[in-house]
Every structure is written in structure tokens, then in C-alpha cells.
Amino acid sequence: MATDIPLLLETDQLEQNLDNDDVIIVDLCKNEQYQAAHIPGAIHIEYPQVISARPPVMGLLPEATQLNALAASIGLQQNKQVVAYDDEGGGKAARLLWTLHAMGHSHTSLLNGGLHAWSAENRPMENKNNTAAAGSFDLDLSTHVVADREFILNNLNSDAVKLLDARSAQEFSGEKKFAERGGHIPGAVNIDWLLLMDQANNLRLKTDVDLHSLLQHYNIHSEHEVVVYCQTHHRSALSYIALKHLGFNHVRGYPGSWSDWGNSADTPVES
Numbered sequence: 001m002a003t004d005i006p007l008l009l010e011t012d013q014l015e016q017n018l019d020n021d022d023v024i025i026v027d028l029c030k031n032e033q034y035q036a037a038h039i040p041g042a043i044h045i046e047y048p049q050v051i052s053a054r055p056p057v058m059g060l061l062p063e064a065t066q067l068n069a070l071a072a073s074i075g076l077q078q079n080k081q082v083v084a085y086d087d088e089g090g091g092k093a094a095r096l097l098w099t100l101h102a103m104g105h106s107h108t109s110l111l112n113g114g115l116h117a118w119s120a121e122n123r124p125m126e127n128k129n130n131t132a133a134a135g136s137f138d139l140d141l142s143t144h145v146v147a148d149r150e151f152i153l154n155n156l157n158s159d160a161v162k163l164l165d166a167r168s169a170q171e172f173s174g175e176k177k178f179a180e181r182g183g184h185i186p187g188a189v190n191i192d193w194l195l196l197m198d199q200a201n202n203l204r205l206k207t208d209v210d211l212h213s214l215l216q217h218y219n220i221h222s223e224h225e226v227v228v229y230c231q232t233h234h235r236s237a238l239s240y241i242a243l244k245h246l247g248f249n250h251v252r253g254y255p256g257s258w259s260d261w262g263n264s265a266d267t268p269v270e271s
Contacts, residue, residue, distance in 0.1 A: 026074050179258055
């Protein structure tokens, strides 16, 4: 097993592991991009395979049947390292990794900068369709990485739990509303997911020093349990991976996120 592969993987590290049989590379780019060019050996999946919905609540954690189908689609095995990437800043790839963590599979990596960084550095590409080898994976749902509405309501006044809202400032304030109600969960801090990215470095995450400084500004420290959310837990999945990379041991994603909270009549809202 490729135990030395980190959660946040650089392009040169992945290139060194392209022929590693213990690595499964998963592409969550647009299908037309995959057909045109992708990282050698990458298996393409569509983002809807990773999520489920009960409108108006979107971005939910799928039921076991869909999770097992997802595992089969990438040939998941307990001893395999899954490296995920996309072409939109890491949200889709990070959501896959969070989902795998929730499924009980922790051997995962996010390609830092995704396809933007890979292609900008002229690393090898191919355009043939790849299919998954047969896999065998026993689903073991891990609720410690999942926050639901009840968990958040029970911890609204806890000093040990921090809420990180990864949406835009306009969504956070309620100026832009994509649910029945606008605003944010009481006590949450707003760190737009775009602030985690270095636009001048092919959408890689900013340096650890810069990320720690950003979090400290909002009084978020590694001893806290952090719940990340956005509109559907797409953008906030990148926040989840960034925190885990920085050594935060207790991080939860809120599937459904504001589409759940903002469409519930009995949840408190700040704006």
C-alpha cells in the first residue's frame, strides 16, 4: 500500500506514482475535458455519482446502495490510495474524498491544483477511456466526519465547536439567497473557499503558513472541532481537506448544508 502518499499531493509526487498499482486516480472534470485529455490512468466519474438529493435539500450523503456503486465504479479496495482531481479548484474532488472518509476509507489524496496545475506544468496526458479494475470494499460508515442539523443545533453554544461557512460574503449575509431563508448559522465565521486558493499558483491551496494565519484570524485552532458547510457541502469539502491537511483531527462536513438549514422552518438564522 502507498502509505507514504500525503493527503495533499503535489503534481511531481503523482507523476512519480502513475505506474503504482496501489494508486487509483479519479477524474471529476467535465466529461468533455476528460475525453479531450486527462491524467494517464485516470478513471472518470460524474459528480452526481458522489451525492444525492431530496429537493430542495441537495448535496446529501448517498445511501449505502449508491455508495457501493460508487466504490465499484472506481475499483475501490481497502489497501488502495485514491487520488482525486478536478478542473474547478478542488471542490468536486474534495467532496469525493470526504465521501470516502464517510464510507470508512481514509487512504486518500487531493491533487493540489488539480488539472490546472498538471496541465500548466506540461505533465503527461492521454485521451483514452480507462475503466476500473474489479474491487472489493466493505462499507463502514464513519459518522465522525459527518455533521447533521441535530449535531449543529446541539453544539451552537459550545466553545469547543466552530462553524466555518465557505460560501461568498453575499450568501453569508443573506444578500444572495439560494434557500427559503438567507443568512448563516448563528456563530459561524465566513471564509469563502476561494480564499484558500492561490490564484497565481494554478489554484493550489495557499501555503500552510497563510492558511494557518487565515484560520487564526477567525479564532479557529486545531484543538477545536470544526464543522464546515456551504450551500450543499461542495465548496466546503475543500475547506474540510485543507483543515485535515493542516493537522485538524476533528473536522466534520455538513451534507445538505445551507440547502438543508435554510429550508428548515425551525432552525435559527443570523444575517
